[in-house]
Amino acid sequence: MKESKADIILHPVRMRIIQTLVNGRKRTVQQIGEKLSDVPQATLYRHLKKLLDAKIVEVVEKNPIRGAVEKVYALPDQAGVISLDDIEKWTAEEHMDAFLKFMSIVLGDFERYVNQEDVNFQKDGAGYRQVSFYAKDEEYRNFIEKMGKELAKLTSNKEIPGRRRRMMTTIVTAENN
Numbered sequence: 336m337k338e339s340k341a342d343i344i345l346h347p348v349r350m351r352i353i354q355t356l357v358n359g360r361k362r363t364v365q366q367i368g369e370k371l372s373d374v375p376q377a378t379l380y381r382h383l384k385k386l387l388d389a390k391i392v393e394v395v396e397k398n399p400i401r402g403a404v405e406k407v408y409a410l411p412d413q414a415g416v417i418s419l420d421d422i423e424k425w426t427a428e429e430h431m432d433a434f435l436k437f438m439s440i441v442l443g444d445f446e447r448y449v450n451q452e453d454v455n456f457q458k459d460g461a462g463y464r465q466v467s468f469y470a471k472d473e474e475y476r477n478f479i480e481k482m483g484k485e486l487a488k489l490t491s492n493k494e495i496p497g498r499r500r501r502m503m504t505t506i507v508t509a510e511n512n
Contacts, residue, residue: 347439
């Protein structure tokens, strides 16, 4: 059975590879490997090939280096995104499967965070919580739009000394009226 785009993307290692390339970043396998130092090189190559075959990642440059060719990888526009059209066609079981895969990725990210030396939730701005609130649909859309604009500013930041990579995970559900 052919894997769906969601199945390919929602694998913990492949999702981490994609995260190293977001916001127009271009990286070699060596640079990706430096970001994912806990992933063995053979595993990295295997998952990168799967992403290439699915056209979720592409080679954007080939640089000759001492008789070999170093490839530079990037994300094509919208390649790492599962479309709303696809998501709306999913059954409840497919949503639960995707959600469980997503949660395993979040769990892995959190585990890597808490297993670092000198973890300081307050200083790092880290944490987890669930907040419940009441809002009309329009109030909620306005909130999401404002949050999206602020996040867009941050996600366009370049990686420079002094800036730390931070991850924000959102899960939103609603009760029926």
